Amino acid sequence: MARARSEERRTEILRATLEVIAERGYRGATLGAVAERVGLSQQGLLHYYPTKEALLVAVLEDRDRWDTGGGGSRGEGPWPLELLGSLVEYNAMRPAIVQTFSALLGESVTEEHPAREFFSLRYSQVRADMAASLRAEHGEELPGGLTPERAATLMVAVMDGLQYQWLLDPGTVDMPGSFRDFLRLLRDRTGPDVSGPSPG
């Protein structure tokens, strides 16, 4: 009972955090602003999330759960590539959460950052998920002679890298269109002998 109440509170806090992020951006999303929104003292909020980083990681984990169908909207099995294209389109309509993700990812590569473990584990998982999607749709060999695993690393890099270019210059960079360009590159099949010698 107390546990259910606590879970409910956490859900409220995450929802309030998303609202504050949407209104004030990454830097404006302070613990104080979130506490006020949810009707807690800052001390009360720290009981649930001891740092801003812990709170933001929880928000991003929650988003991942929803986006990848853990929210119950999708069945089992690999994520279809076409749906990934739609996810990038959806992201282009919610710059504040994309900004939060990108800013925290940037911080996470600094020394002993509290979000480092989250991102490191997340990327292992996301690369594996993308490799499964690529294998399901393209088989074992993709253009350029790439394995699904090698193409997955590139696909994740494209998604993240496009977010930075788009956040910096949304009027110039067509994030969803560019991501679909990349999906087209992966569909563009040819014989392995055309791809040149392997450098490795």
Add this chain to the structure above:
Amino acid sequence: MARARSEERRTEILRATLEVIAERGYRGATLGAVAERVGLSQQGLLHYYPTKEALLVAVLEDRDRWDTGGGGSRGEGPWPLELLGSLVEYNAMRPAIVQTFSALLGESVTEEHPAREFFSLRYSQVRADMAASLRAEHGEELPGGLTPERAATLMVAVMDGLQYQWLLDPGTVDMPGSFRDFLRLLRDRTGPDVSGPSPG
């Protein structure tokens, strides 16, 4: 004469900053640590670079000048794609500056960040440079029916995105190998009718 002296001092400061970054990482590269290294008071350092962000932007601008041949090591004309592969290999040997770039890029997408203009202008320039390189080697049409400009946006995204994955997990992610995978995707030519209908 005073101007030459001042330029010399700036060069010394940038060199000291690089050393401090290499030894202590992004977060350890404080204005105080740099001032000490170069034998200035912190106040004296602020005369040259008023904020940590301004100092780091100057370091990154300096790196760009050297990397893209402004240092005098290369002639005019587009940057050969093979050299870009070597540049990524070189970056894999200097994680501290890659960490600095990636951390500052992450910060720059937050509200009114002082490094935002640097990155925004830099990406316009880098996309144009990469498009020129792609056009010189692959002509007007790349795999998937992409123009050099569209492929350039992806190439920049791949470089940046791979840096994050590699910084988080250097033992798993082969940054230079993955970048060469992407170059292979761009070399893998086939007829435009195989790439499926254009969505736009």
